[in-house]
Amino acid sequence: MLINYQAESFFDEMMDSSGNPKAPYKVFNDIISEASAEGLQKRQERAQLNFLKQGITFTLDEYGTERTLPFDFVPIIIPEKKWKEIEKGLKQRVEALSHFLKDIYSEKRIIKEEVVPKELLENSVYYNEEQVSGTHFNDHIFIAGIDLIRDENGEYRVMEDNLRNPSGISYVYQNRHVMRQVYPELFYKYSILPLENQFKELQKDLFSHAPRNAPSQPHAVLLTTGVNNAAYYDHVFLAKQLGIELVEGRDLVVENDIVYKETTSGLERVDIIYRRFDDEHLDPEAFDSDSEVGAAGIMEAYKKGNVAILNGVGSGAADDKAIYAFVPEMIRFYLEEEPILNNVTTYFLRDSEQREYVLENLEKLVIKNVGASGGDDMLIGPNASEEEITEFRKKIKETPNQYIAQPTIELSRAPAFQEGEFRPRHIDLRIFVTKGEKTSVFPGGLSRVALKEDNLVVNSSQGGGVKDIWVINAEGGEDYA
Secondary structure: OOOOOOOOOOOEOOEOOOOOEOHHHHHHHHHHHOOOHHHHHHHHHHHHHHHHHOOOEEEOOOOOOEEEOOEOOOOEEEEHHHHHHHHHHHHHHHHHHHHHHHHHOOOOHHHHOOOOOHHHHHHOOOOOHHHHOOOOOOOOOOEEEEEEEEOOOOOEEEEEEEOOOOOOHHHHHHHHHHHHHHOHHHHHHOOEOOOOOHHHHHHHHHHOOOOOOOOOOOOEEEEOOOOOOOOHHHHHHHHHHHOOEEEOHHHEEEEOOEEEEEEOOEEEEOOEEEEOOOHHHOOOOOOOOOOOOOOOOHHHHHHOOOOEEEOOOOHHHHOOHHHHOOHHHHHHHHHOOOOOOEEOOOEEOOOHHHHHHHHHOHHHEEEEEOOOOOOOOEEEHHHOOHHHHHHHHHHHHHOHHHEEEEEOOOOOEEEEEEOOEEEEEEEEEEEEEEEOOOEEEOOOOEEEEOOOOOOOOOOHHHOOEEEEEEEEOOOOHHHOO
């Protein structure tokens, strides 16, 4: 099945440049080699049907159009020895980001010592000093989604930090569930680190953020905007697995700076709100007065220390793409350690010299809006038309602070089964890190795959699919490149 697969010109997760499977994939390759294209196609269809039956969908637009996430059965396999290095680097990074958030809403040491430029915070749409400084809560991070890529040399690098409302945990579990249902023989041959115990730890982390005056058994809810949210399935799944109620803003009421949930038997106090939308929609009295999805008075309750909001209000200041470039310096500043995981080189367009270089080389670079996500307002120079390059040149000149630039990295590729054959497609890895009394990393994660040839944008909102990530127990891990 993989005899014609070409892996010479890029770093491939599964195959070496000679067309042979790398050590972690040898057993997988042997099993797949015994299958027919027709048999694999039928299994692929069963897997997709499994997603549909369970209602695992992703909302594409404001009209509520839904589709199942395209699923590919070739997993990304990472030996445990290599995983421990990644895990250590992710914990280090999230610890530094947590220190950064506590600091910028209190002493601002990192600003005073000019490690991070003051204007980057002032220009960040997610920095919310007015609403956050002086509040009772310093624990801003509950769940972080860190996006990793492997470059042309196979080195793991951090592409983005997602600290506002990272989505995708439900897909991690459902990918694994579907793989077990449709390809059970693979699980007889591999010893894969399990995901099953992670929700018990996640629940413990959630309740560790309860306010000081909360009862011994605090009441937590997951706050959603409703069925039209693109990641609504993710919200439903997480609420169920965490054993908490799924609510909308209309279900909540604030009295005397305390948040309550309305029930048929009266008001029930809420101590923890795990919200799944951005700050500006939380409270029409504090932010956008036109918001219909939040609840009036939530921020006063938050400021008085009567309710915890996760991830914390203002946490987006740490996943701003302009701030991203300074995370290695944060690690050195707060932890006095060298970064374990490297960033991608980043150019700041507010700097005249860097801006001039970028404007002269737009066709070679990736341009990103510092406040956007999901691949929105983004230019991939090598794939862009003259019209697109001209448009971004104009945008950069008009609002240089709104954009950063990065080299075009040849993301690693992996086989994806399409139309009866395996084709090389670019991938990334979204790994979830949770913070409670300690910092934990999910053993595996969500690999997103660009299903169009040579496409470097892997986001689901831009047509990407998903793969399972396996962390495997194996001896001889040093041979697994």
